[in-house]
Amino acid sequence: MMRTILLLTFVVSLIGIFIISPLSFAEDDTSDEDRIRLPGWIKDIAKMWHDGRIGDETFVGTVEWLIDNKIIVIPDTDAKPDTTDHVPAWVKNNAGWWASGQINDQTFVNGLQYLIQIGLIQVQQGGGGGGGGY
Structure with missing residues (x-):
């Protein structure tokens, strides 16, 4: 059970890093x-x-x-x-x-x-x- 919770936490963290974070910078990403x-x-x-x-x-x-x-x-x-x-x-x-x-x-x-x-x-x-x- 603890292993599943840790794995789920890891997956959610990766989703936040690679999917949600870039979206927050998309407002004006024109350099x-x-x-x-x-x-x-x-x-x-x-x-x-x-x-x-x-x-x-x-x-x-x-x-x-x-x-x-x-x-x-x-x-x-x-x-x-x-x-x-x-x-x-x-x-x-x-x-x-x-x-x-x-x-x-x-x-x-x-x-x-x-x-x-x-x-x-x-x-x-x-x-x-x-x-x-x-």
């Missing part, structure tokens, strides 16, 4: 990586920017337009009012590394989100990702 959409041709733009063939203003304006028009989709990002007027070198380096396949999409998007957070990239309310309530 930030799953919320990213970056068409491959954007790497060409990132490389041109990294190589100095286009300037910071052109790159930032292009990214704003791509986000507003839902060509680039990134996770929600809160924006602050304009806090700086220059792009940090590490963001530009990340763009070059991403364009050459040295870093993943998420790492590149982290840089874009940072530019949104500091107010350099300003996206429209209800745009394709980015700041203020998306």
Whole structure:
């Protein structure tokens, strides 16, 4: 009898671990990586920017337009009012590394989100990702 109770307890525990527990996390199991959409041709733009063939203003304006028009989709990002007027070198380096396949999409998007957070990239309310309530 004791053996049956222990076996039943073990089986119920396994059911709880493998069936019930995953269901409790199913509300929003979409990772930030799953919320990213970056068409491959954007790497060409990132490389041109990294190589100095286009300037910071052109790159930032292009990214704003791509986000507003839902060509680039990134996770929600809160924006602050304009806090700086220059792009940090590490963001530009990340763009070059991403364009050459040295870093993943998420790492590149982290840089874009940072530019949104500091107010350099300003996206429209209800745009394709980015700041203020998306």
